[in-house]
Amino acid sequence: DADVTQTPRNRITKTGKRIMLECSQTKGHDRMYWYRQDPGLGLRLIYYSFDVKDINKGEISDGYSVSRQAQAKFSLSLESAIPNQTALYFCATSPGTGPRPQHFGDGTRLSIL
Amino acid sequence: AQKITQTQPGMFVQEKEAVTLDCTYDTSDQSYGLFWYKQPSSGEMIFLIYQGSYDEQNATEGRYSLNFQKARKSANLVISASQLGDSAMYFCAMTLEYGNKLVFGAGTILRVKS
Numbered sequence: 331d332a333d334v335t336q337t338p339r340n341r342i343t344k345t346g347k348r349i350m351l352e353c354s355q356t357k358g359h360d361r362m363y364w365y366r367q368d369p370g371l372g373l374r375l376i377y378y379s380f381d382v383k384d385i386n387k388g389e390i391s392d393g394y395s396v397s398r399q400a401q402a403k404f405s406l407s408l409e410s411a412i413p414n415q416t417a418l419y420f421c422a423t424s425p426g427t428g429p430r431p432q433h434f435g436d437g438t439r440l441s442i443l
Numbered sequence: 444a445q446k447i448t449q450t451q452p453g454m455f456v457q458e459k460e461a462v463t464l465d466c467t468y469d470t471s472d473q474s475y476g477l478f479w480y481k482q483p484s485s486g487e488m489i490f491l492i493y494q495g496s497y498d499e500q501n502a503t504e505g506r507y508s509l510n511f512q513k514a515r516k517s518a519n520l521v522i523s524a525s526q527l528g529d530s531a532m533y534f535c536a537m538t539l540e541y542g543n544k545l546v547f548g549a550g551t552i553l554r555v556k557s
Binding site (some may be wrong): 363371372373375378388389418420422428429430431432433434435436437439 | 474475476478480486487488489490493495496534536537538539544545547548549550
């Protein structure tokens, strides 16, 4: 089983719909992150959480919200999806101390028509 | 602010040969981590190798090694004995000691020829 699991893996939806992307991890890491990747580009940070009671905006948080339901679960919501939110979304985790590697889920391909 | 620069948009290498992917970084912090990730066409991000700023020896993981030159602020990835399955996009990234995110370079597409 994957250490970082994202659901769904693929989603096609319409403009204006509310969408939730879910992430769960079995690595026991405190820190969790949501990134988006647009074609031909690197990843950009949407939101991050250093523990269950900690939520922080990243560089592109507008139009998104998150919920950290437990240490192992971090969900990303698009309240009213728009076409320019079409992208590949990644959840990642890392240990709570030091500049350690982040481990990524397999990604969710989201298309908004 | 942190910045990662990958100057090679694309690279070709013959199967079984070694290849070096370039990465330079910029930060004024003394404590940071440098990483390489592989992204195959299927899309997942695969962690390859990590180098801490205070590590005196270059990191190695199997066929991957990181040529860390701190004074030059470079962290090049060396892949030895290239395989067809190494064809992918490769990202260099860094994070600070107390940082909240990975900063990624633009990536290098590697194509291994048979």
